Amino acid sequence: MSGVLVVMEQRPSGAQAEKAAWHRMSWETLAAGQQLAAQLGLKVYAAVVGQGVGALAQELARKKLDHVHAVEHALLATYTADGFTAALEQLIRKHSPSIVLFPHTYQVRDFAPKLATRFHQVLVSDAVGFRVESGAPIFVRQLFQGKLNADVRLGGGEPHFASIQAGAFRAEQVADGTSQVESFAPELTADIIRAKPHEPFRESARAVDLTSADIIVSVGRGIKEKDNIPIVEELAKALGAELAASRPICDSGWLPMERQVGSSGQTVSPKMYLAVGISGAIQHLVGMKGAKTIVAINKDANAPIFEVADYGIVGDLFEVVPALIEEVKKARG
Amino acid sequence: MKILVSIKQVPSRDSQLRIDASGRWIQENDLSFEINEPDAFALEEALRLKEKHGGEVVALCAGPARASQTIREALAKGADRAIHIEEENLTAFDTLGVAKLLAKAAEAEHPDLILTGLQSDDLGYGQTGVVMAELLGLPHGTIIMAVEKIDSGIRVKRELEDGWFQNVEMPLPAVLTIQSGINKLRYATLMGIKKAKTKEVKRLTVAELGVTTASTATIERVYLPQRTKQTQLIEGSAKEAAAKLVEKLRFEARVI
Numbered sequence: 001m002s003g004v005l006v007v008m009e010q011r012p013s014g015a016q017a018e019k020a021a022w023h024r025m026s027w028e029t030l031a032a033g034q035q036l037a038a039q040l041g042l043k044v045y046a047a048v049v050g051q052g053v054g055a056l057a058q059e060l061a062r063k064k065l066d067h068v069h070a071v072e073h074a075l076l077a078t079y080t081a082d083g084f085t086a087a088l089e090q091l092i093r094k095h096s097p098s099i100v101l102f103p104h105t106y107q108v109r110d111f112a113p114k115l116a117t118r119f120h121q122v123l124v125s126d127a128v129g130f131r132v133e134s135g136a137p138i139f140v141r142q143l144f145q146g147k148l149n150a151d152v153r154l155g156g157g158e159p160h161f162a163s164i165q166a167g168a169f170r171a172e173q174v175a176d177g178t179s180q181v182e183s184f185a186p187e188l189t190a191d192i193i194r195a196k197p198h199e200p201f202r203e204s205a206r207a208v209d210l211t212s213a214d215i216i217v218s219v220g221r222g223i224k225e226k227d228n229i230p231i232v233e234e235l236a237k238a239l240g241a242e243l244a245a246s247r248p249i250c251d252s253g254w255l256p257m258e259r260q261v262g263s264s265g266q267t268v269s270p271k272m273y274l275a276v277g278i279s280g281a282i283q284h285l286v287g288m289k290g291a292k293t294i295v296a297i298n299k300d301a302n303a304p305i306f307e308v309a310d311y312g313i314v315g316d317l318f319e320v321v322p323a324l325i326e327e328v329k330k331a332r333g
Numbered sequence: 334m335k336i337l338v339s340i341k342q343v344p345s346r347d348s349q350l351r352i353d354a355s356g357r358w359i360q361e362n363d364l365s366f367e368i369n370e371p372d373a374f375a376l377e378e379a380l381r382l383k384e385k386h387g388g389e390v391v392a393l394c395a396g397p398a399r400a401s402q403t404i405r406e407a408l409a410k411g412a413d414r415a416i417h418i419e420e421e422n423l424t425a426f427d428t429l430g431v432a433k434l435l436a437k438a439a440e441a442e443h444p445d446l447i448l449t450g451l452q453s454d455d456l457g458y459g460q461t462g463v464v465m466a467e468l469l470g471l472p473h474g475t476i477i478m479a480v481e482k483i484d485s486g487i488r489v490k491r492e493l494e495d496g497w498f499q500n501v502e503m504p505l506p507a508v509l510t511i512q513s514g515i516n517k518l519r520y521a522t523l524m525g526i527k528k529a530k531t532k533e534v535k536r537l538t539v540a541e542l543g544v545t546t547a548s549t550a551t552i553e554r555v556y557l558p559q560r561t562k563q564t565q566l567i568e569g570s571a572k573e574a575a576a577k578l579v580e581k582l583r584f585e586a587r588v589i
Contacts, residue, residue, distance in 0.1 A: 081463075081473065106494050110475045113428075113460030117467040122429045122550040125458050138553065144455055147350055148359070149558045156549030194472035198500040200493055215588065239589060251514025257496075264492055272588040293586040295578065296564075302349070302557075309564045311581060313574045323575035331579050331589065 003043035003066060005097035005159075006033035007088065009105055010050060020056050025103035027171035029164045032130075033101045034064060034175055039132045042098060045069060047184075049087055051077035057181045064177030069095075075188045081111040082193045087186040089118050094184075097159050099137065104163035106263075116161040124152050124162040126282070145281040146304035166263070166286040208242070208258045210266045215241035215274070218261055218288070219249055222277020222298060222317050226254040231321050232276050238328040241274070246284045262287035277317045280305030297321065334388035334482070336379040337439050338412065339449035339461065340372040342396050342403040346454065356554050358424055368403045371450025375511040377518050378480060379448050380411045386482055389413045391442060395434050397421045401534070408529035409521035415534045416442075418542065427548040428456070432464035437542040440469060444506060446487070451476050451510040459510075466508035473508040474501055478515050 008030065009023040030046060037044035043066040048056050050072065057070040071091055075083050092100065092115075102108040104126045116123040128149070129140040139152045139162050154160040210216060217236040223229060236243040243259060250260040261268055262284040269290035276297050278284060281304070288294070289308050296309035297320050306312050313320050344350070345365045353360045368376075379390045392407040394400050395418035404415045418434050420426075426434070439447055447466075452459035466473035478498065479490035486504035492512055493499055521529075539546075565581070567574045582589045 106476060106492070109459055110463070110473075113458075113463040114467040114473075117429065117432075117464050120429070120549070122427050122548075123458075123460060124550060125460060141457075142558070143457060143555060144344070144350060144359075145457065146558070148352075148555050150555045151553045153551050153553050154549060155551065156547075194503055195474065196502040198502075200497045200499045202497055247514065263494060265496060267495070272582070272586070293582070293588050294562075295582070300347075301566075304558070306564050306566075307558060307560050308562055310562065310586065311578060312564045312566045313578060314566060315571060315574065319571035320575060323571040324578065327575045327579040328589065331583055 002096060002098050003045055004033045004037040004040070005092070005095070005100045006030050006044065006046045007100060007102045008046055008048045008056075008060065009103055009107060010048070010053075010056065020053065022056065023103060023105055024171065025105055025164070025166050027174050028166070028169040029101050029103040030063065031171060031173040032164045032169040035169070035173075036099065036101070036130055036137060040098075040135065040137065045095070045097065047071055047088070047091060049076055049084055061179050061181050062176060063179065064175035065179040068179055068181045069184050070181050071184045071186060073186055073188050075190060075193060078197055079107060080193045080195050080197060081114055082195065083188060084111045085115045085118065086188055086192055088115055090186045091184055092119070092159060099158070099160045099162065102161075102163040104165050108163050112161060112163055119159060119161075121156060121159070121161055122154070124154065124160070126165045127162045128165050128168045130162075142282065145279065146285070146307075147302060165282065167289060203257070208256075210242055210244055210259065210261065210268050213242035213268070213270050215239050215272045216244050216261070216268060216270045216288075216291075217241045217274045217276065218244040218246065218278060219255070219276050220246040220278030220284075221248050223249070223254075226252070228318075229254055231318070235274070235276070235321055235325050235328070238325050238332070239274070244268070246278050246281075275305050275309070276321060278305055279303040280308065334382060334386045334446060335391070335442070335444045336382060336388065337391045337393055337442055337444040337447045338372070338376045338379045338407070339393045339435050339439075339447065339465070340376060340403065340407055341369040341394065341450075341453050342366045342400040343369045343453055343455040346370070352555055356556075357552055358555060366399060366403065368406060369450055369453045369455070371452060371511060371513050373450075373518055374513050374515050375448040375450050376407055376410060376412065377516045378511055380519070381516060382446070382480060382482070388445070391416065391444070393435060393438055394418070395420060395431055396423060404534060405529050406521060408532045408534075409525040410519060411525060412532075414532055416537060417534055418537045418539070420539050425546045425548070427550040428458045428460055429464060430544060430546060430548060432461050432468060433544045434539065434542055435461065436465045436468040437544060438537055439465065446505060447471070447508040448511055449508075451512050462508050462510035469508070471506050471508050472503045473510070474503065475510045476512045477509045478512050480509065
C-alpha cells in the first residue's frame, strides 16, 4: 500500500449510543492523515475495526481516500487490546503502509504501543503536528507536560506509528471524495484474547453539569491545600460562576470528581474560563480550550496555560484572587 | 503476590527548564529530581496489595546514579528490595529501548504482577508498561483505578473517557499502568527510612542485560512551544492587575 493508514475509532468507549458513531477525534486524525499524505505524495487509507461497521465504512467512503478498510470479526465486537492488535497487525502486514496514524484516545493508548512493538517500532504518541523534511516526516510532540516541544524523527524502516493529540487538527478540514470499501476479515481465535471486559459504567449520575455554565472558575495544584479552596469558591460566587477543578484537586478529594474538567472529566466551552493555579497539562486543556475567553492566573510565566489564555496575570494567586474578588464585587455593584 | 513496580526519576514538577547546549535535551545539572508522580501511585498500590495478600514488592528503576535517591525513597515507603539498571546516558534509548531494559530485568524476577504509572511527567509517551507487557508476552490493563484479586487472576477498573469506567478481568501474571489518584499516598516513616538503608539494591548494567541503544525514535531538537494565542499579560501589583483585568473583562471581552 505504501501510503498513510488512518485507524479510525468508534464512539467513545462507554457512551452507549443507539447506533454506531465516530469518536470525534477520528475526523481530526483523518484530516491530519490527508495532509501528511499530500505532503509526502502518498495515498491515504482509513480503517474501521469492529463488527457490523458497514454504515461507518460507507460514511468513510464519501471522504477523499484511496480505500476504506472495513476490518470485521465477531471477536472485535467488543474492544480488547489483544483482538485489536492482532487484527491490525494482519492488516498492516498485508498492505505495508508507510505510516499508521491513530487518534490519541484512551483506547489507542491501550493497544497502539503494543501494535508498534510487534513491528519493533516506537509509537510517537500524542503528536501535535508534523512537517516533511527531505521526504521524511518529523513529528512534533510535547515534553514536560507541555512546557517544551520536541521534534522526533523515526528510523528503523517502515511502518511508522504516531497518534494525534485532541484538537491538533480540525475535523472540518477532512476533504470529501469517493472511495471504495474493502472488507478485511482477520484470522482470530478466542484463545488469543486474555482480558474479559465488562460493560462500561458511570459511577453515579452527574449532579453538576458544568457544560451549561456561562462562567467557570477552575482551580489547580497552585491552591496548595484543601483549606485554601474557599478563596476560589468566593471568587466563583462573586462572578456567579460554577466552580471546577483540574484532576489533581479531585484526586485529592478537595473537590468532588463531578467538578473535574479535562479528558477524564467534563469538556466545557463557557463564555469565560478563569484558571487559577492551573499549569495547563494537555489533559486539562482538551477539556476547556473551546472557552470563548480564557483567563489564567499562575505564578509560572512559562506554564502552558498561558498558551491558550486571552488574558493572564503572572503572580501569586493568594494575592491576586482576593484583589480580584474585591474588584469584581465593585464592578457588579 | 510478588509485585514488581517500575518507577522513574524525573525533574521536580516546579523545575525551571532550560535547553542544553546540544539543543536536544534539557540542562540537568542544576535541577532537583523526584519520583514520577503516577509511579508513586503505582508503588502505593503495590504496597497496599502486599499488605492485603502478602508477598513481596520489588522496585525497578532505570536511570543514572542520581536515581538511587528515588529508589531509597521507595524502599523507605515499604518496598522490600530494588533493582537499579544504572545507565548515565539513558536518553540515548528510546521508549522501546528502555522498555526492553525493564522487561529483561523483570523477566528474571518472575513477578505475578508488574505495576507502573500510566505516563511519565518528562517524556510523557505513556507506553512503557504496555510495551513491557508485549515484550514479556503478558496481558495488560491501562489507566487503572482499582485492582482486586480474584480466583482467576485480577479484576481491574479501567478509566475510560468522559467519566466512564469499565471492569476488566485478566489472568496473572499481568502488567497494569496505574492512574494518579487511585489511592492516597503514604509518607515514609522514620523507621522506614532507617530500614531502607539495609535493604538490598541490585545493580544491573545495560551490557549485562544485553540491550543495544539502536533507537528508532530520536529527538532531534527541543524548544519552547510557540504561543498559538496572543495572551495579554496584565502587569502591576495584585490590586492594579485585578482592576485592569476586570475592566478588560467588562469592556473588551464583555463577559462580566
